[in-house]
Amino acid sequence: MSQDAIVTAAMIVIGDEILSGRTKDKNIGFVADYLTGLGIDLKEVRIVADEQDDIVEAVNALRSRYDYVFTSGGIGPTHDDITADSISAAFGVPCLPHPHAMKDMAAYYAERDMEFTEARQRMARTPEGAELIDNPISKAPGIRMENVYIMAGVPKIMQAMMDAIAPTLKSGTKMISQAIDCPFGEGSIGAGLGQIQETHDQTMIGSYPRYDDGRYTTQIVVRARQQALVEAAILDVMSMLEELSED
Amino acid sequence: MSQDAIVTAAMIVIGDEILSGRTKDKNIGFVADYLTGLGIDLKEVRIVADEQDDIVEAVNALRSRYDYVFTSGGIGPTHDDITADSISAAFGVPCLPHPHAMKDMAAYYAERDMEFTEARQRMARTPEGAELIDNPISKAPGIRMENVYIMAGVPKIMQAMMDAIAPTLKSGTKMISQAIDCPFGEGSIGAGLGQIQETHDQTMIGSYPRYDDGRYTTQIVVRARQQALVEAAILDVMSMLEELSED
Structure with missing residues (x-):
């Protein structure tokens, strides 16, 4: 019986707009279904505010306890998008422009005759040592830092990132x-x-x-x-x- | 400017069925809107499994940090309804039949020619020292234990309990x-x-x-x-x- 492979995960939803009720979360149910389909047990979800201390605490509490942590939200180009900085702080590493992301995004905006603004360049920053998660929809990448997967809050993009991640995850014996x-x-x-x-x-x-x-x-x-x-x-x-x- | 009254809250959603994706939560968005309307800032939400250790940890982490903690789920009559027991454990008090709840529920079932089964009597148990929250729909009460408000998971009943609680809450300066x-x-x-x-x-x-x-x-x-x-x-x-x- 103990041949069963158990793989566990937690999710962190980041965003004041969910806590104020202005936006109704659509990502938790999606991730819950998705992970169940992969045989990964979602064990805990936290919704936290756009506050660095809150994000750091949640990430550090969960990344040591579960095989995977998935986050959604806070990776856009504006001042309240502080997920990359906060997760860098959680890991104790600097948050730096990722060369591949800078190059790909510069090309993406150039093709579209759009300026690669300072705000947009914020979206190319990752914790030092992180890998990128492909965003086939709007280019600005998700981020994998060890066992933490940082995804967009916009459901369509989050779902595309989940599809990009899925083949790389170890899966458990399905329930x-x-x-x-x-x-x-x-x-x-x-x-x-x-x-x-x-x-x-x-x-x-x-x-x-x-x-x-x-x-x-x-x-x-x-x-x-x-x-x-x-x-x-x-x-x-x-x-x-x-x-x-x-x- | 610092005349503003700040009142904070957290919410804990208890239930394996939310984490597996089988049930899509409808309570978080409702509570978020409701508290915003009262001028209470919802600062954090956790979704945890039907596991006593997980519930105890979440309750104890949040009840000291925020003015109010609201829980939904796990107060029904079956073996997987362990919220009352778990919150008793969090407070270090026994979980006992509450005399008023026993009396009201016995009368409720007698009126309906339904047996007040052992399973139903489970729903009259509260942490020692707790107060009851009125359930106008199906009688089995919610529970207030200090600043922790224990509510049903069924949305209609949870919403009715929230209405019962609301007049007793201190409210902050509305956002x-x-x-x-x-x-x-x-x-x-x-x-x-x-x-x-x-x-x-x-x-x-x-x-x-x-x-x-x-x-x-x-x-x-x-x-x-x-x-x-x-x-x-x-x-x-x-x-x-x-x-x-x-x-």
């Missing part, structure tokens, strides 16, 4: 999950489900209440890294639901 | 914000905007790129706790944009 929609509220199934969880200790059994039109129903989700484990737990859940239906 | 949609990308306005930020150091100037149909536009957002501060910064932003339009 297999099966869901059962059940007509009972959690209060009716709670005790039985708890017993099933105890006898299936390598399987994660979750229950998610829904409340619509004045009544509760539940979605029961069984997850494990082996199909046989999922199936065995599902059988026990089905038996429990049949017994409840007969009552 | 006033004004947005300008600007046809330029951030690379064109970055330098000018940075200078404006420097001369308006009590105002927060954010810029949010949008990428649609192959081109960037920007929303510039000016925020401060005094209308006059917002207006002064907006004037400078408008001047900058006029100059750019003339180029």
